[in-house]
Amino acid sequence: MTLVEALRAAVPDGVLAEAEDLIAYGFDGTFYERTPPLVVLPVTTAQVSAVHRIATERRIAITPRAMGSGLSGGAVPLGGSIVLGVARMDRILEIDPVDRVAVVQAGVINARLQAEVEQRGLFYPPDPSSLKQSAIGGNVAENAGGARCLKYGVTGDYVLALEVVLPDGTVIRTGGRTVKNVTGYDLRRLFTGAEGTLGTITEITLRLLSKPRFARAATAAFDRIEDAADATTAVMASGVLPAAIELVDNLTMRCVEANSPIGLPLDADALLIFGVDGNDERVLAGDLATIERIVREHGARDVRVAQTDAESERLWTARRSISPALARRRPNKLGEDVCIPPRALTALIRRVREIAAEYALEIPIFGHIGDGNLHPNILCDKRDAEEMQRVAGAARAIFETTVELGGTLSGEHGIGLLKKQFMELDVGPETLAVMRTIKDAIDPLGIMNPGKIFPDPGGADAFQL
C-alpha cells in the first residue's frame, strides 16, 4: 500500500494530495513557506492515532497544524513532513458551569469558545489578537498569551487536562477536572508550549472563570515613548491591576490609521491602551482615576476614557488589527516577541530604536507592555537579499540585548524556526541538553515537527529557508 492509500484508509475523505490544495498548508503567519507532500485532516482522536502509527511504521515526519496563524514558523512543514491538521476537530464537547470547565477538541476557534462560555456567564480569558483565526490546539501548543493575560495569565494557566497522541500513536490523558493536581510530573505543562514537537494534542479541558460584569478601556498619549514605559511600571507598582496595558508606538499608529482609521493621535510618540474589568463599577472608576493620575504624572498629555462598550471595542479592534496593518506597509515583517522584566523596559525600547537606525530598517514597537512582552516588528522584503542580511543582524542585536537585560526570546509566540538558532543564547547549553533528552525520550525517531525549537548544528540564522 502506498502512503496515500494507507492514510486514506485511516482517514477517509481527509487526505489532500493535489498541488493546489497543498500550497495553503505550507505557510503560517511568518514569511516561511514549504509545501508539504500530503495533508491529513482527521476528525477523531482514533484517526490521529492511526496517522501517527502509519508515520512511525514508515518513518514519515508529521507537522501538527491548527489554523496556521503562528508567528514563529512552527506549522511550516520541514524534513518532508506531512501536515496533520486538526481544523476539522472543532467540537465543543462540554461546558460545565458547576465544575467550571470546558472540554474542546483541538480545532475549536478561540473566539467561538469565548462567545459560547460568555453566553453562560462564564469567562475564558486568554485572548491572543488572533482569537478569531487561531484554535485552542494551536494556542495550547504555543502557550499563547494576549492582552488580558496581564491580569489573568496565559493559556497554560487554564489547561486542566490534555489528551495527547504520542509519536507512535499511543493516546495519553494527563491532568483532570480539578484546579489542584500535583500527582506526578506535570505533563500538561510539558506538552503545553511544546510546539508540536512531542505529540499531537487532540482534546483540552480548560478552566473557566465567572465573566466580569463590567469592562472599560482608556488611552493615554505621550510625546516620549520612554515616558509611556515609565508610566506603565508606575501603574503596575500602584496596586491597581489592569486587565491589559498595551503599547502602540507612532509608526504602528500610522500603519493602523492607514489601514482603518479610528482617530489615533498621530502627533504622539506613543499611546498606551488600558483595559480594566471587574464586578463593581465604582472600583473600576477608582482604578481609572488612579491610572489617569499616574500617567499624567509621567507626562501623558491626553487621557481619554471610552464612554461606551462600542467605543472600547473599537479600540481593541484597532489593537488587534496591528499585525495585518503592518503587513500592508512592506511585503514582509519579522515579528519579534521578546519579554523583559519591568525595570528593563525603557532600556530595551531605546536600544530597539538605535538598532533600527544602525541597520537602516523600520522597526515599529507595540505589544503587551504591562507584562514586558513587546513585539518589535522588523519590516522588510524577503526578496531583497541585502536587506534580509540587515534584518538578520538587527534581529540578533534585539535578541542579544533582550538576554543581556534579563529577558527571554519569546513571551508567547514560541521558538519554531524563527528563533531556534538563538535557543542556547537564552537557556544555556545544559538546559538545552535536558530539553533534547526529553525530546529524544518521547520521540526517539524524531518524527514530530522536525527542524523546530532546537538549533541546527553550525546552522546560520534561520531567517531564510
Ligand SMILES: Cc1cc2nc3c(=O)[nH]c(=O)nc-3n(C[C@H](O)[C@H](O)[C@H](O)COP(=O)(O)OP(=O)(O)OC[C@H]3O[C@@H](n4cnc5c(N)ncnc54)[C@H](O)[C@@H]3O)c2cc1C
Ligand atoms: C494577527 C495575529 C495576531 C496574533 N496575536 C497573538 C497574540 O496576541 N498572542 C499570541 O500568543 N499569539 C498571537 N499570534 C500568534 C498565533 O495566532 C498564536 O501562536 C496561536 O496560538 C497559533 O494558533 P494556530 O491555531 O494558528 O496554530 P498553528 O499556527 O497552526 O500552529 C502553531 C504551532 O502549534 C503546533 N500545533 C498546532 N496544533 C497542534 C496540536 N493539535 N497539537 C500539537 N501541536 C500543535 C504547530 O505545529 C505549530 O508549531 C498572532 C498571530 C496573528 C497572525
